[in-house]
Structure formats: C-alpha cells, structure tokens
Amino acid sequence: MSRYYYYLILINMVANIIASVPTILLQYHKDGSVSSMALAVVTGTILVTIYTRFFNAFPGMTLPDLLMKTTSKWFYKPFIFFLALMWFVAGLITLVTFIFLLVRYLTPEMPVFQISLLLIFSIIFGCFMKTERVLYTIELILLITFPLILFIFYKAYTSKSIEWDFVKEAALYVNQLPNVNSFASCFFLFLGVANLFIFNRFFTKKQNFKWMHIAFIGIISTLTLFTTYFIPIGFNGFENIDDLVYPWITTSDSLRMEFFMIERVLFVFLLFYLGIAFLSILIHWHVSIEFLKYVFKLEEIKFRGFNLGKYIPILFFIAVSLLFVRVMNEYKLFRISIYFYNTLIIFFPLLIILFFYIKRSMKNADKAKQN
C-alpha cells in the first residue's frame, strides 16, 4: 500500500489521545472497557479491510463519483450532504476539545475567541488545498512531530514511576461484557479509512493489499489502544482514574525528563499534539468541503468571474465553530462525543451494504459496455 494510505489511518488513531476517547474508556474502566477494546480491534480491522478492498477496486474514484454513476439524484444529494455534516462534526469535536485544552493549560490568559479564530483560520487555509497537497502536508507535519511523540511514549513505558500492578489489575477486568460507549469510542480509531471516500482520488493506481498489510493495521491499532488505555492507569492508579477530565494530559504531566530541555513534558506533549490535532481536523474538514462541492456544485457559483462558491461553506464553518465553542462546556462536549461515536458504529457498517450495491451496478455497467 501507498504510505499515504497509512497516514490517513494513523492520524485518526494517534489523534484520539487528545480527543475524548481515553476519557470515555477510563470512565467505564470497571464496566467492560478492556473487552470492548479487544472487540473493537477485531471488528475495526475487518471494517478497514472491507473499505480498503472496495476503494481499491475503483482506483482514483471518490465515493460521490461512484454514487453519481450508480444511484439517482434524490438519493445521493442528501446522502452526501449528510456525510459532509458528519465529517464536519468529527473535526468540530476535535477542534473544541483542543481549544479547551489550550485555554486550560497553555494560554489561560488568552480569550477563547482568539484561540479559536487562530486555529480555525490556519485549518481553513489548509482545507482549500488540493487533495494531494493535503497529503503532502500530513507527511511533513507527521515527520516532525511523530518521532517526538513516539519518544514520549517510549519514556512513559520505561519510566520508573509506572506501576505495572495497576495495569495488570485493570487488564483483569477483561471478563466483562463489552460496553457500547467504550466500544464506539474505540471503533472511532479505525474510521480513518473512511477518509478514502475523498482521498481515493489520490490513489489512481491499483494497490497491493494483502494479509500482511491487514496484520500491520491490526498490530498498530492494538498498540495504540493499549497505550491509550493502560499508560494513564499505570501512572494514575486504577481506582480513581475516572476522576481525571483529561487523563492523557495528567499522564504527560506525570512524566519527568530531568535532562531534557524542558523538564515538564506536558508542554512539549501539548505542542506536538497541536500538530496532530491540526492534521486530524484538516483531513476531516477537507473531506467535508469536498463533499459539499459535490452537493451544491460550488464551483459554478461565480461573481464577476471570481469563484465565490468555494468560500460559502467556510463562513458556515467559522460561524458554527465559534458558536459551538461558546455554547459547549466540558460535560456537554463529552456527552456529544459519546452520542456521535455511537451513531458511527451503526452508520459505517451499514455503508457496506451500499458498497455491495455499487459494486454490482458498476459490474453490470461494465458488462453492458462490453456488449
């Protein structure tokens, strides 16, 4: 597989640490989080395989392209609009979570409004880039931040302060039925593959997707989930872990690097994660805008030869985000994230039915052409 394909999957997995996924998982630490994680790894890897196989069959085609060819207008227009909305919300949740984090830890004296605008503008500029440029940006930022984040994880695993007895204690809660909310939040990690709906445009050649690649994704996701869930427990204990609002922030603050430039890892961690969160929002909103272009034919809206249409959704994006930042509090955001993740576990498996339908109609169309 192309390395860009892995970036799409990896970003969604790594970015979850800053989102509410660990908070949700640790909230249900005594109600089946461990088994949910195991279940999510299996189902998630299957989903990734099916999605990748499907898009691999149609190199260079986006989902809207395929839908236009095979379904009628009354179906695909509202459907793609719904998808656009979904991707926008996914980006929005990450954005608001990160803004809250920045206000709390990095710049407590700066108005929320300013921070939001700063982040939104930089992301919006990214959204306008061509799809392949977005992928190049992802590679560039990942190359800078990812090794350092891996280094912080390495430091956490080898730290003297991590108490493996807590980890073992938590792992022994495996004999419980999986919990829907935990499962949904773990499942979200695997949905990076759904970005292929638009990004498949970039993969114009048929890719080689074998068992090895599936196993690789399975291993990476297991490691990510393990780190997400067990490292905070190792540092903060098992019993009261659900008290923590941002478990990973507290965990990174519990790390000490006495010979590093900055002793307190928290700030380094936050800055690197700013990069990762930026990428995650960038991908989601780019996909969302591309979807909207299909629905409303935005390129055709022109004002004296100037392409105005492209900029219309941006105004909505900014307005809704700012409103959201203002209305939300941590608890509401947490609830909304749970509801959002829960709808995803129903929606994305159901899409597979649509894929079968598309595949069949495309085959029939091909046959008709040959005859």
Add this chain to the structure above:
Amino acid sequence: MPIKQSKTRLIPLILVPLIFLLSGCEFKDIDKDVFVSMMAIDLSDDEDKPYKITLKLYVPTSSFKQSPEPEYSYITQSGETFSEAIRLLESYSDKELEFGHSKLIVIGEELLKENKSKEILDFLLRRPDIQMISWLAVGRPSAEEIVKMLPQGENAAYPALFNYFDDIGTESQYIVTTYLFDFRRRIGENGIDPILPIIEINKNKSHFEINKSLVLADKKEPHELSTVFTGIFNMLSGNAETADLIIKEDGHYFIAKIDSMNTKYKVTVQDNNRIKIDIEVSLIGFISESQHPLETQNLSYYNQLFEKYEKKILKDFFNEMTDKGYDPIGFGIDYKSRTLHNTRMSNEEWDEAYKNAEINVTVIPKLKSTGTIQ
C-alpha cells in the same frame, strides 16, 4: 493586464494597515511574573481559617554576579479555603504569582494528623498550573519553618531542598521521594498506602535532616517510619540503588555496602482468606567497614551473619507494617493484579487478612569481598 496588477497591489494595501491593529503580546512579560519556588501548607491557629499557606518566591536579579547569595521573599496567609488564601496572597505581591515552576510542596505535620490529605490533594490537582511532578514532603515541626530555612552552602537560584529529591544530588538510602501523582494514586487505591518523607531541621539550624518518613492511611493516624525502616522501605520499593547495612551479630560488627539489590515478592492466598507473603531479597556488595579484622576465607560465614541479621530487621519491619495495617510497598495491589476482580476478597476482608498475614522473608546474601584489606 491592469486588472491583475491592481489586485496584487490591493492585497498588501489591505494587509499592512492590519498590522497596526495588533496590540502586542497580551500575556504578561516575564518581569511582571514572580515565580514560586516552593509552597508550604500548614494548619493555622485560627479555627475559622484553618489553612495557612506560605510561599517562597524567587527574588529576580539581573545577574548572578550581582547577588551570589540566595535571595528569597516569603508571603504567608491563612484562609478558610486554599483559594481564599492564595487570592489574598496575590494582593501582597506586586507581580503575578506563577505556580508553574514550583517544585516542592511541604505539608505541615499538624495538618496531616488532622486527616486533611484529601482536601489538600483536591486543591493541588484541580489547579492546572501545579506540576504533577512536584515533590511532596512533610515539614516538622511546621512546613513554614522548613520553607523559610536557608541551609549553609545553598546555591543561588536553586534551593538546596530540591537536590535531596531530584536524584541528581544526594542519593541517600534514607530519602523517600514522592511525586504528587504518586501520592494521588496511592491515596485513591486500597492496597497501597501513601508515604511521605519528613523534613526536619537540625538543632543549629544549619542544614536539613531528611531520613524519616510518614505512612498515611485512610481513617488512621499517620505512622512514622524510623530511619532504619525508611531505608528498608526504599530498598524494597526500588527507590534506593545503593545502601549501607550494619551487621551486629555474634560479636561481629561490620558494615556491608550494597551496590546492587533485587527484591521480589509474591502474595498467595490460602483458603479462609489467609495471606502468605513471600519476599525474596538478594543483596550484592562488599564489606566497607569493620571493628574487627576480617579474613577472606571466612566470607561465607560473614554472609551467614549478614543473612541472619538482615532477616531479623526485615521481619521487624514487616511485622510492624502488618500489625498496624499499613502497606506502603503495595502488597494489596500485587494481590489485585493477580486475581480476577469478581473472585477476590473485598477491601475490608483484605485489610483484616493483611493484619494476620504470614510473612516469609528470604535473604540471599552475596558479599563478594571484604574490601581492599582483610
């Protein structure tokens, strides 16, 4: 192409005036901040305002040459809550108090005896600017005195107290190091009890003495560990890497310098909730001091003496811990990490069983040499 040219000119024309709207850095300059170096939390005499907070502030100087001596200023305030005290403290300082660089929190002994550790912890954790990697310690007789004391030989700008805990300075076997996050996880969990170092001042008020520790437990009086037991705790928990152990046995009196040690323990539960704890300590080192001449061929005999004596001390330590029901090593979580949650005994049952636990100590002595002389 007149239209395109005017367009490219228009953009800078709009952008440049925007620069004048920028108001500079809105956050405070560094010289308007004053950094808190450590915090002391005490019980005050006033019943309405039980918490007394003392802050040790760095006095900013322009260069090291200008003030080679350490310089600090102190502010103190009591309050009904911590935040009330801090709010008032902010009015005593002309600069913004910055807690982000505070590395040590000293809690007065009196306050800990009042069982207020949950309230203290809540305040320390809820503030995002207090480091989770700050050290916690107990101040005797009061935290305020510890914080205000300037020991001999203190460097400018780096308080001597930090050196005791940060593993770069002294590496004494008697100093317990407890981070804030460690304290939090130990308080919440049943099966491991928090332990804090006790900081004392010597009689001449010239230096600190940190060689005792305090074990806290829920709804119980804090229990003080003596110097020897503190050393043993550090050895067992892996805090200390080297140790000097005294052997007084069979007319011999010598000191073993241990440079490598390894502790293993295992908790097994027999029927009727009886606990058996097996502890295996292997100590590798050499003899560094003796009151009588030693002979190399008798090393195995010295090893026997060493084993016998260490076993006795370790047994004393564990008996004291189990009899009173304190568990700073964490046998409880070791048990929890080995049994499924629905089959293990309840916390109360464990506490009861721990008091009657059977303890087997095995010491594997590995004295390799008598030092450079016989």
